[in-house]
Amino acid sequence: xxxxxxxxxxxxxxxxxxxxxxxxxxxxxxxxxxxxxxxxxxxxxxxxxxxxxxxxxxxxxxxxxxxxxxxxxxxxxxxxxxxxxxxxxxxxxxxxxxxxxxxxxxxxxxxxxxxxx
Amino acid sequence: xxxxxxxxxxxxxxxxxxxxxxxxxxxxxxxxxxxxxxxxxxxxxxxxxxxxxxxxxxxxxxxxxxxxxxxxxxxxxxxxxxxxxxxxxxxxxxxxxxxxxxxxxxxxxxxxxxxxxxxxxxxxxxxxxxxxxxxxxxxxxxxxxxxxxxxxxxxxxxxx
Numbered sequence: 001x002x003x004x005x006x007x008x009x010x011x012x013x014x015x016x017x018x019x020x021x022x023x024x025x026x027x028x029x030x031x032x033x034x035x036x037x038x039x040x041x042x043x044x045x046x047x048x049x050x051x052x053x054x055x056x057x058x059x060x061x062x063x064x065x066x067x068x069x070x071x072x073x074x075x076x077x078x079x080x081x082x083x084x085x086x087x088x089x090x091x092x093x094x095x096x097x098x099x100x101x102x103x104x105x106x107x108x109x110x111x112x113x114x115x116x117x
Numbered sequence: 118x119x120x121x122x123x124x125x126x127x128x129x130x131x132x133x134x135x136x137x138x139x140x141x142x143x144x145x146x147x148x149x150x151x152x153x154x155x156x157x158x159x160x161x162x163x164x165x166x167x168x169x170x171x172x173x174x175x176x177x178x179x180x181x182x183x184x185x186x187x188x189x190x191x192x193x194x195x196x197x198x199x200x201x202x203x204x205x206x207x208x209x210x211x212x213x214x215x216x217x218x219x220x221x222x223x224x225x226x227x228x229x230x231x232x233x234x235x236x237x238x239x240x241x242x243x244x245x246x247x248x249x250x251x252x253x254x255x256x257x258x259x260x261x262x263x264x265x266x267x268x269x270x271x272x273x274x275x276x277x
Contacts, residue, residue, distance in 0.1 A: 076274050
């Protein structure tokens with residue numbers, strides 16, 4: 001089953017050059033994948049490993065027997081110059097929220113670091 | 118769902134607020150001041166600027182707020198100090214600030230440096246604000262007369 005999506009604002013809508021894939025295995029989703037014109041995110045739902053434009057990262061502390069929410073995070077950057085707001089930049093990245101533990105595992109795709117709390 | 122960001126500035130008391138269009142520091146307690154009209158005399162301090170990052174609209178969570186000076190070199194004798202963790206309002210002063218007591222970061226901090234609800238790991242799950250960011254500029258007597266360099270400050274936050 002495939003949907004078309006855009007990675008620009010994190011919403012799923014009709015786009016001609018992007019796609020959203022779910023791989024199924026043993027009755028469950030084994031891989032989640034978003035492919036855009038110049039971005040590729042995939043998540044191995046068995047190991048928790050992210051593949052972001054070829055950079056493979058597995059969040060520290062990921063446990064197979066725990067439940068997680070796969071989240072889109074929006075990182076907003078407001079720049080103030082001469083006292084006035086001059087720009088608002090937005091980047092998107094993925095991460096996990098650990099159910100019931102108030103933990104967020106965020107994958108920063110700019111520097112491939114983890115923000116674990 | 119998207120959060121709407123805006124600054125809130127606190128002036129002469131905790132209910133005297135403004136929605137500023139600039140965050141200039143100067144020698145008077147006012148929102149949207151013109152530095153050329155209210156210059157900081159060498160050997161003195163600006164009035165503190167007490168601001169909060171305010172979030173409205175619809176969102177799941179706001180957290181990981183960072184604030185730093187991303188561009189603009191200091192001139193000799195110029196300093197901007199700050200705090201991002203003040204939870205209690207005080208009337209801004211133009212004496213040496215006991216709140217804005219640390220140098221503002223000049224590169225992106227590795228972790229949140231603006232607190233929410235008294236904690237750097239705090240978060241907002243609905244309309245609300247960060248804790249107070251307090252800024253104060255100072256100019257030593259050794260500074261040359263004239264305008265300082267334009268500064269760019271960046272505030273960054275994560276949103277789900």
